[in-house]
Amino acid sequence: MRRLHSIGGYVSASCVALALGGLLTGAANANDRLIEMAKNPENYVMPGLDYTADNYSEMDQITAENVKDLRVAWTFSTGLLNGHEGTPLVVDGVMYVNSSFPNNVYALDLKNPGKIKWQYKPKQDPAARAVACCDLVNRGLAYWPSDDASKTPNLIFSNQLDGHVVALNAETGEMYWKVENADIKVGSTLTVAPYVVKDLVIIGSSGAELGVRGVTTAYNVKTAEMVWRRFATGPDDEIGIGDDFNKANPQYGQKGLGLATWEDDAWKIGGGTNWGWYAYDPSLDLIYYARATPRPWNETMRPGDNKWTMTIMARNADDGMLKWGYQKTPHDEWDYAGVNVMMLSDQKIDGKDLKLVTHPDRNGIIYTLNRVNGDLVRADFLDDTVNVWTHVDMKTGIPVRNPEYGTRMEHKGKDICPSAMGYHDQAHDSYDPERGLFYLAINHICMDWEPFMLPYRAGQFFVGATLSMYPGPKGDRANYLGLGQVKAYSAPDGKYKWSVMERFAAWGGTLATKGGVMFYPTLDGYFKARNSDTGELLWKFKMPSGGIGYPMTYEHNGTQYVAVYYGVGGWPGVGLVFDLQDPTAGLGAVGAFRNLQNWTQQGGGLLVFSLDGKGPYSEDVNLDEYSNEIVTDGT
């Protein structure tokens, strides 16, 4: 790996491919170490638990029978309000906690979590707050395990809202390096979690609401050098499109479309940021993620398919070149930002054993593709109330539009399902490989939409649409309740084994466990456990505030713990968080979630559960006491 150092200096975005590909191939890397660490139930080393991002734990101490005995073992407040997204990491007996802006990082020793091992509190330009579209959230941390040959310590990576990426010494919390990845002066921020593959840390982008052209960047973890940088729109070399791109599916489109599907230079402010989640297949060396909406929201101002926004992408880890790309929503008209979770599975479909990637999108469709070559395997509606599409043509991959529910200037589209919040948003879901089921945290929100003309000014919002949002047809439109669903989906037959309505959107995500229990938090402040097979509600706990992160589980000293953040916010919480009343404010979310404040207020922290609340302090009440000597007056 020392060879990486010799690549040296600044590498331009357009010419890294061949130089790096050969050097990295076959080298023993952090991949292997992270894969091994993820197999140990005492660790939770990356978003989604392991590279499949299935958030499935082999642990079975907590079962459908005993989950009713789940109790809080210990808690931690981050000291901050606003939405708390993502989930903590656990590595070698230490828990790493992320927070909302200003993106503090806390390390807690699981032997005695009451004492903060270290804390990193960045000083950020408060102006960053003004260019965050959808609350001051952050989706988590990443971990790089040091190799023996390297002097580089174990590292924790954190993305800051102000556009910086920091690498912290995992042992001490000291800043190891810090680079500028995004510039708030042009509206570009960071909310996405970093992602470690080999000796690279992959960083996404935010700010499409301000016309930011989406970009993904890989930095060498040891030197902070930029290894590759690829964009969502524009010339092929900047996107990472070469001769191999979409070879198996030329009907998806190949060369030149990052320019040809835009009018003039509109691609320069074309959106397509990626602030969602990743998955990675080491055997194929491909990173999977998806790109957000084109800009502005006003579709009339940007004729064309607007490639490669709204696209599921499979990129080579070493050089960022695209193996394949499938655009889910050509010429977006609804802000169906296509950044949602990617879950890898190996399943038999129509008699064939396939390596798959499954992706529930904002546009109301759950896609399953062959992750080797991008073949479209399934495209099912997340709910039968989706109306913007009639179906997806499986041969061409084209979603067939119902023109009645499109949007355009001088027209108010009504009863459009899904809404801009999607039938699924940033929730990190789970997949249970034993049951063959995906546990999906779904929204049930529809909308009216009317665009308006507006100029682009760098650093200012560039949306251009007024929205009203409300519960979907299965909810209670009179009382603005029934905005969510949780479902168990089977990809081979496209069926939902069970589904249940929720009062509010199931925004955070799910955890699946071998014990036959799946977990998720709700916006109204409950942490729930359901029977994985039947969907039956087995247990719930009232949290201090609504949950928009996803649950994780780990083992410590032989005990299985389940942890989840509380702290409502994110897009559904903007009305509550910023005290907004106008139903069209908060990009239309204020109206839809007008009743959220009757169930929850802001918060910010972590809850850790175990059977009977067993934990470090129930085991030893004297742990972390200042003194055990009790002085009496002698009478």
Place this chain on the structure above:
Amino acid sequence: MTTILRITGAALAGALALAVTAGGALAYDGTNCKAPGNCWEPKPGYPEKVAGSKYDPKHDPKELAKQGDSMKEMEARNAKRSENFKKTGTWVYDVSKL
């Protein structure tokens, strides 16, 4: 290019046929492609190109260039920082001190 032209021709012919039979009901459904991966059509009554129309965004090229300029500057500063880091083993963020 021949293939693309042929497809374009076929699509136009198809669209024309539909227009004749369906009249004003013809609407953008995403299935009539000029080329693979390029299937956008203007909606009835809306222009093929917005430049010069009443929907012209009239983007200022100076504004459009700002993101690219900012990124180049950040990349140059980062490159200086990591060069220094490799030489000295210490990370210095403030480029004026390098």
